[in-house]
Amino acid sequence: MKKVYLYKKFERFWHWGQSLLIFALLITGFDIHGTTHFFEYSQAMAIHNISAWAFLVLIVFAIFWHVTTDEWKQYLPTAKNMKAQLDYYLVGIFAHAPHPVKKRTLSKLNPLQRITYFALKIVIIPTMVITGLMYMYFNYPILEFEIESLETVAIIHTMGAYLLLTFLIIHLYLITTGHTLTSNLKAMITGWEVVDDEDVKDIVEEAVEVTGLKIRPISRTRQSHEELEELVLNALHETETKVKNKKLKGQKK
């Protein structure tokens, strides 16, 4: 078993912060909508508003991070392997098939994730933010910000909430479809993801590519440089051992 460092500190903070806020917004939002009754109405309102502002701040930081680290490219949709990924979830997963798309530090999302997260970031979240702000500053039809009716805003906001909740349910389930039931979850907590032994070679190749060719001119510290070197060497060593073992097994038979 090998581990690979996929999610950086800010990335994980952003993910979990976002998940907490969306969870709070969903619960209080459906309270305000009259569907559920977890909180008293005024409390639900207060939590919803505070969470909304916190989310907005987080979004600003996340945009900054994605742009400055070039990580936004991870979310560009691609049709490549899309069918393979679908086939995997619908058929392959029941038959021990390997994941069709390997996780790489430069491409950690499969094509389905790419298109889903892209839609989330470009369509759903902005829609929720815009309609949410309109909701907040609606102020009844007399002040400077004046719209004829809250109805359209409210309907779009509600639709978005249902889509987000649907996404959340599926997202939570797909956590369990990693290398092991919990490897995806652990990766998002620690940053390190367990990957198949078979993948190690690819990862090593990429690691060598990343460091050797310096595709990303990031000023790494000396220490992380050394860590990476060590990882590469260890991985190579492991692969060699594994190949040897396989040969030995073969000889036994």
Next chain:
Amino acid sequence: MKKLTLIVALFCTTHWLFANNGTNRDSIRSFPMNEYVYKSGNTNNPSADHSKFAILQQPFASAHDATAACLSCHTERDKEIMATSHWHWRRSEKLEGKGVVSLGKANIINNFCIGITGSEATCTRCHIGYGWTDSSFDFTDPLNIDCLVCHDKTGTYKKKPGGAGYPAESVNLNFVSQHVGSPGRENCGVCHFLGGGGNNVKHGDLDIAMLDCSREVDVHMTTEGENMSCVDCHITEKHQIPGKVYALSSENKNRTTCEQCHTDKPHQSTILNEHGLRVACQTCHIPEYAKANGTKMIWDWSTAGRLDEHGNPMHENDADGNHNYLSIKGNFVYNDHVIPEYFWFNGIANHQLITDKITTIPVQMNTLYGSYNDKGTHQKSHAPAKIWPVKVHRGKQIYDTVNMTLIQPKLWDKESGKGAYWTDFDWNKAAELGMAACGLPYSGVYGFVETEMYWPLNHQVSPASESLKCIDCHSRPNSRLASLNDFYLPGRDFNPIVETAGVSFILVSIIGIAFHAFCRIVFGGKCKIDNP
């Protein structure tokens, strides 16, 4: 060194004292207040002792003489009085589609005792004058003014039933006139609490209980607290008392408002202050009315006239001791702790005049204007319509089935046999005489028609802790605003298509997941448990 310690100690003490003062002031003034001086710091000593004036010690031959005595010192007050609607019982009002009309108690039709014409001598018991028995009453004679009914501080002044505003014989005019002062709630209440023939009958939020009530009944007038009188809010200058009754007046002017003391941003919460843009203060702060005694909700005149076995008028009471049948008036329904009905209201009302044709049933006696889309820009009110709590009084009263107008019957007379309904029980005769007194035609055919009268609520404000909670309106099953459907109210409203679609998405994804997971388990999928 000792000096230094002393100075430091002194500094600390004074600082502590000032800091304490600050917090005390804050706790009293927890909300912003305008133009209102807390009574606790108020000493209102009269500048003259009227019992020492010789002119008030002479015997008064009639009530008019007492008025003359008052006016001999207060020389210009008669002109002020005679410029008020308390005097004329009418004022110029501009009605939607009807132009400027002279309107007031003198000529308006309601769905309680209907109107005063033909029965003036009993109705004008509540008039601030002497001798209004019919249309010949002289509104220009200052000696017809009744000063004492409003300024009596003895509690002994009473007007005679059926006496056209004259005091009862038992009243000692010298005693009363020597003990006069600024009107208290007893003075206003004698008419405004008891209007319509009994306590709290009309308004529902003006009740003799408010002479001495708890905080729960009225947070302003409570004798347990601020103990405010009527004129603390209805701030009067030159005998002009602001705060018109919406049931009678149509234009949005000369009102008494909560904002005049509390400002338009009384809450610490912005969102609550924003509610004030489209929700009247009264809506949340008067969660129910008729809190101490019942008020009349329904009055059905059509059953009047049933007499007992001896042919005498009779009465029947409900469980609370309120009349639910009177031969002279028909059936009533009283109710207490009533939850208001809610309407959009921009401050402008219309009125079903006695000359107006009946076009809708139930007849709206005083249509309240306003809607969600009424932002006040095109209205005389210049303010957006707000959601108001309203007492709706439902009636069934006499109308002319041929001319399709409401009828003013003659209800009262001193003696029987003169055609008054309350003595002779003949609707046809009463209608004929009443309409004749109005100078209006009567076809000779009458029926009874359902009517509704709207009384926006203003009094019996509850303590803040009793005010409405968000979910009283923002909820699906029991929203108080269920009848106001011209706008989207969060928590109450939803789009059925969006809800169905949303719930389907969730159900489909959950079923899909369950099926997927089931297959993974059954087919022994590649799920390995971590760290076996």
